[in-house]
Amino acid sequence: MNLRISKAAAVLFIFSFFFTACEDPTAIGLELQEPGTQIGTSYTDTATVRASTVLLKDSIIGLGAPRVQVGRITDPVFGTVTAKTYAEFAPLSFPTNADSIDVSKGADSLIINLDYNYAFGDTTKAIAMNVHRLTQAFRDDETYFTNEAMTYNETPVGSVTFNPRPSTTYRSTTDTTQRLPLLLKIKITGAFANEVLQALAQTSTTQTFANVINGLALVPASGSDEQGSIVGFLPTSTNTTLTLHYKSKKNIAKTTSLLFTDRYYNHIEANRAATSLASLTANGNTISSADAGNRTYLQAGAGLVTKIELPFLADFRKTQSGGEQNLAINKAELIIPLVTSTVITARDSMMLPPVISVVEATTSKRIALNAGVPSALLAENSTAPATLQYRGAKGGYVYVVNITSYMQNLLYNRRANNGLILLPANVSSSLSTPTNLAQTVNRAIIEANQSPSAERRIKLRLFYSTAQ
Known part of the structure; x- marks a missing residue:
């Protein structure tokens, strides 16, 4: 008996390597059977799949992300999402000659140029953005997350209104391809520009300058609820600059270049009142697909993720007599339809x-961590994290992901069946590296009807083999 089970297991192991997709799964691999071993190959897509939307917003690292966001979008499904950016800046170099600055004349202006490459929402509407002075400084011992706010003076020091048109034009040279920058220019005059000039004359290091000025807050103008877009700026772009214009004691026009330091991040908040997601207010709140119109939601930045559960998977290997059958997963795919x-x-x-x-x-509906890093499934035959692959119109507007190895491990209790989370971001191997979860507010709406007869529902598509 033991010999027979061993042979069956070996056949199943070999069989899993030779499996390829086929229109008739019952005809797969029958030639691989050993005498005395009966292999049955089956297909199913009726396993129970439960889905819910979970709010996970307290651990999205924003500090130092390549892109920061500013703006406001109002959507009947996702509510109102507002993005603000807080940033520290300092001179590229400090003047070495005290006579080179005449503080008494005041600054002519502080010109801010922002390079941006992202816009989400209705870009046909103009966006009004204000610049404010921070009233608190950045701290060295703080990790800044997107759900954290900083205080700033309510009176703006500058403003701009524009229609977002992020550049998608590229210029090729002999050895490189470069995106042609699209710059947003903001001119600041008056008291704040003068204070920047005074700090430049009175300080000699980035830290002392930052302690005087604190930094800037870039925020959508108050009362502009009709704004329809959020834009993404590139703080570390060579085209993102601050230029201070002033006069020397000899009345010579001078300029000093300033740059954002490595201390900046964006703050994102969402108001979902009067939407089907109104109950998602605190971190970890959950709403089932049944309670949300048979749908689940994803939205980067705002922290909306979808959790998928396979509650009865433990019964899959059980036989009618109460025993367990030897079983191999040849291929397992999640099919996740979008609202067309x-x-x-x-x-x-x-x-x-x-x-x-x-x-x-995890059992508490959070993201499982491995050494502090999200425990991502690996793509089959790869060391890269598994990601959803989008199939457009020809594929039926669905996402597909292969989870064969994960399913095999679940069936033999080599992994805990706590469910999976669809995270609208890449996964970083470093605890301190922001992912694009902090850099976009893109979203998706998933058809998650839990009725087994529903035409569009999340399916676990399984090809599997049994040995008796």
């Missing part, structure tokens, strides 16, 4: 998250 009306145009599809990773969950 939300992706039917090319513009709609561009609203989808650029990447959605598949990570393991």
Whole structure:
């Protein structure tokens, strides 16, 4: 008996390597059977799949992200999402000659140039943005997350109104391809520009300058609820600069270049009142797909993720007599349909998250961590994290991800069946490296009807083999 089980297991192991997709799964691999071993190959997509939307917003690192966001979008489904950016800046170099600055003349202006490469929402509407002075300084011992706010003076020191048009034009040279920057220019005069000039004359290090000025807050103008977009700026771009214009004691026009330091981040907050997601207010709050119109949601920046559970998987190997059958997963895929009306145009599809990773969950509906890093499933035959692959119109507007190894491990209790989380971001191997979860507000709406007869529902598609 033991010999027979051993042979069956070996056949199943070999069989899993030779499996490829086939229209008739019952005909797969029958030639591999050994005498005395019966292999049955089956297919199912009726396993129970539960789905819910979870709010996870307290651990999105924003400090030092390549992109920061400013703006406001109002959506009947996701509510109002507001993004603000807080940033410290300092001179590229400090004047060595005290006579080179005449503080008494005051500054002519402080010109801020912001390079931006991202816009989400209705870019046909103008966005009004204000610049404020921070009233608190950045701290060395603080890790800044996107749900944290900083205080700033309510009176703006500058403002601009513009229609966001992020550049998608590239220039090729002999050895490189460069994006042509699109700059947003903000001119600041008056008291704040003068204070920057005084700090420049009175300080000699980045730290002492920052302690005097604190930094800037870039925020959407108050009362501008009709704004329809959020834009993403590049703080470390060579085209993002601050230039101070002033006069020397000899009345010579001078300029000093300033740059954002490595201390900056964006703050994102969402108001979902009067939406089906109104109950998602505190970190860890959950709403089932049944309570949200048979849908679940993803939104980067705002912290909306989808959790998927396979509650009855432990019964999959059970036989009618109460025993357990030897079973191998040949291929397992999650099929995740999107609400068709939300992706039917090319513009709609561009609203989808650029990447959605598949990570393991905990029993408390949080992201499982491994040495502090999200425990991501690995793509089959790869060391890269598993991500959802989007199939457009020809594929039925669905996401697909192969989870064969994960399923095999679940069936033999080599992994805890706490469910999976669809995370609208890449997964970083470093605890302190911000992912694009902090850099976009892209979203997706998933068809998650839990009725087994529903035409569009999340499916676990399984090809598996049994040995008797």
